[in-house]
Amino acid sequence: MSRTVYVNGQYVPEEDAKISVFDRGFLFADGVYEVTSVLGGKLIDFAAHATRLERSLGELQMESPVAKDELLEIHRELVRANDITDGLIYLQITRGAADRDFAFPENATPTIVLFTQSKPGLANSPAAQTGIKVISIEDQRWGRRDIKTVQLLYPSMGKMMAKAAGADDAWMVEDGHVTEGTSNNAYIVKGNTIITRHLGNEILHGITRAAVLAFAREAQMKVEERAFTIDEALQADEAFITSASSFVMPVVEIDGTGIGNGEPGSVAQRLREIYLDESLKKAV
Template sequence: MSRIVYVNGAYVPEEEAMVSVFDRGFLFADGIYEVTAVVDGKICEWDGHIGRLERSLGEIGMSMPMSAEELLEVHREMVKRNNLEEGAIYLQVTRGAADRDFVMPEGLDQTVVLFTQAKKLTGAKSGLRVISVPDIRWGRRDIKTVQLLAASLVKTEAKKKGKDDAWMVEDGFVTEGSSNNTYIVTKEGKIITRNLSNSILPGITRKSVLRIVEELDMEIEERPFTIEEAQNAAEAFMTAATSFVTPVIEVDGVELNGGTPGPVSKRLGEVYIEESRKASC
């Protein structure tokens, strides 16, 4: 049975889901998206995702398409209609459809689309092997726009080389993974992750993990780090909305922790999933 997709107020089979060829999301990547995890049929980290959605929309001169409460009900209805126990809900809001023009028109009816993806999110993780690549993205990576061509290119490059992901590097320092925030753990046990700025996305999972780190009395330092530092680290990991805390076991051919997930990433992953289950809505 096909999925049920939400398009501009209607719940329709995915085969019938359509938007205009003049939609500015299609023509200009003029839109914002969020991906929210679903575990045990419940939505994770809702407040964080809806807050970031509103901020991102505001940064490109767009308003919320509906209230947070209304969007939550749409998400819950998508879970119900698709019998989603574990997976993700993708939400995209674009400026709407208009004849092609670089100048952003005002007063358009926004396009709002949601779809679900059933996938296994919880359970043991074997770890990722990553390569480093130049960061070729634009200068406002703190806005969660739909212009993901650069991320897609580097992720594909990693896959072609038999690896799992790519860490992007700018001015000698790691910014992010293709779709995740990055971390290393020094041999002294300190967790290091890049500080927030226009250079990286303010990850919702990142925020929760940093809170957990403080609650567990682990040491954290927010600053850029190099690939060489990562290769000399005790372990590394990444965080993202639907992969939670995932160990990184190799960086540019150098294995970390003997090529196995380290204890810090394992512990943080366990606590994060446990707390997410309790706080889901």
């Protein structure tokens, strides 16, 4: 049975979904996206994802083809139509189809596409119990990483570099400091302090990041938002990442060197527990 996807106002079987070959998302990566997790049939952090979507669109001088309330209903309908208990919903909005020209077209109609991925047991990933391994690579992305655009080629290359090295992911480094993972925000823990890169154009303003840091502060954990180096990370007591699809995931090895005792740390484990518990209470 094929999935039902949403394309420009219509729910269609995935094999019938079509967009123009002149769509600027295809020609220029001229578009943005969001990923919302589904747990127990409900959407996690939807409002925050919708707000970030509006910001990304605004930074690219684009408008959403649907209102926020309608967007929520589209998400819910896709969960229902595809019988998603645990999984992900991907949303992409591009500037639309127009004859190829580097200049933005004046009258193009935005393209909107949503589709689901079923991920049974998403919150119970075995990796959360064992931790993941990362390598460090040079950050060669464009400068506006705070905009969640569909231009993901270098992060994909980073994932492949990690795979070739026998690792799970890569942490990107710019001017000697870690920016973020290929599809996640990066953290280290030293003593009782959680350290993660400060917000700016250099990193994505992670929705899970914001929630986890808020929960950490509520739990009386100390948080420092500043840049850190790989050397500092290697001397940390523990490390972890956050993202909409992995929630809070311990990192146990960087560039072949074990972090702390080489096992998932107590701070990461506790934050994962808090995040899942609290997010499920607020899920829609």
